[in-house]
Amino acid sequence: MWDKLNRIFRLGIKELYSLKADPVMMVLIVYTFTIAVYTVSTGAKLEVANASVAIVDEDRSMLSTRLRDAMLQPFFKEPVLIGAQEVDAAMDAGRFVFVLEIPPKFEEDAIAGRKPTLQLDIDATAMAQAGNGASYVQSIILQEMATALPNKAVALPVNLVVSARFNPNLQSTWFTAVMQVINNVTMLSVILTGAALVREREHGTIEHLLVMPITPAEIMMSKVWANGLVIVVAAVLSLVVVVERLLSVPIAGSLWLFVFCAVLYQFSVTSLGILIATVSSSMAQFGLISMPILIGMNLLSGSTTPMDNMPLWLQYAMVVSPAPHFVSLSQAILYRGAGFDAVWQEVAALTAIGVLFFCGALIRFRRALADAR
Structure with a gap:
């Protein structure tokens, strides 16, 4: 067991070095969790502003x-x-x-x-x-x-007093900033892991791994933890520095609980990235396949419009997607200050979907490695 964990750890370190050697991907990560979050949050406003x-x-x-x-x-x-x-x-x-x-x-x-x-x-x-x-x-x-x-003035039969909770001034920036970080976690998790596998295939380093005493599960786990670590760290820094400090959006709940849920989320979305990479023959094809999948996941996750606005059959269909569960628990934690007792059902669903996605990606990954041999 310790030998397996050691191999997974060292392969993950290799992934981090590969990512460090890719300046384009590093710029993409920094841009996505800084400039993209700030510009979208301050530019894409839902409330009325400067209307003619x-x-x-x-x-x-x-x-x-x-x-x-x-x-x-x-x-x-x-x-x-x-x-x-x-x-x-x-x-x-x-x-x-x-x-x-x-x-x-x-x-x-x-x-x-x-x-x-x-x-x-x-x-x-x-x-x-x-x-x-x-x-x-x-x-x-x-x-x-x-x-x-x-x-x-005509007197109304009742005196209605409106009290807005969690966003008393009804500022769209408070909603857009956090949801932009959540959506970026999904997007980059898929892109980083999938691109890492396609890059290894294009550079021929996947053949080097095949001759080593390493199992496909260990290769997958190394990519999951290394790329997932980068995304989680970037997301937390974005929430603390860009969202909370720069945009002055309060974070109501526990960041540690959010990190725990984000780590669980990584198993499903990074596995999805590996799954897409196994059916892609090149980086261009990987991008073409992942783009509509990511757009659909983000638009139907509840981060743009409420899930209740969707047709009932589509709500049931999205139960198998990890994105709606992660968006739901993230909103509960970061907006409403919810604890684990309020989000444990979403955490359980996220764990089950993550295991399902990981096993499915592992089966496909083993077949792809067998074909490479």
Whole structure:
């Protein structure tokens, strides 16, 4: 047993030296967990920011001016006054995301209690901004109307108080930053292990391993622990330095529990990388095969959209994928501060899937080595 562990350890050290000698892969790892996390988190925002808005003010009253002045930065750009005949052309050209049309005699009708109608035209090309922006505009209008005409405000039957937990300011950066790290763990785990095996085949070093007293399981384990170690360390550093320090996103839970779960996750995704590599004849083919698999895993993992939004049959199909389980427990730990008692079911599922993937990859790897002989 100690001899086996020693061989696995030394083969893993060889993997680390091979990775160190590959500057392109080293740059990819550093870029993925630093610049990519920061730029995507700060650039791809789901909330409304600097949205272009136009006002068709056919009333020209104090109340309509008040509504126009309430569209403030950083949510909206300074509103632009346009005519009613310019609306279609302006929206077709993409000049404005929101166009608020205020009818004639709006203030007069509001004071008289005749409940005038406002029209809000929205460019829903960007659906997230359109949906959130509509809520923003509606809230602004209701607040300004209640302030300007307190005697005309309609009392609601209930007083609804909204309290947002885990992200009180509803900042998309808090969600995007952590999910970007999680997605990068999946992507690089597959790429590193698969590329390492393809590289050995292309350089002819796999034949050297075949003449040594080493089993296929030991070769696989060495690649799993070496490449998995690099990914886990890079992910933790990214969470601490980039996410928590640079982006000021709080990490609520235990990093050690996250590391434990990430190590379990490595057995499945690195095994998947080896499995893809065994059916690939070159690095280019490996990239073409792994790309749609990784895109599907990330999009259907729950890191982009909630799992409940997917069709029921697809939710059941994704049970065999390790990505949804890892995303679910990572969100529970890093966002909500969950302990092991709250995520043990996901950990158990991740362990079972990891063993299944590892055994499947090992069977295929043995066949590939037998063919190489």
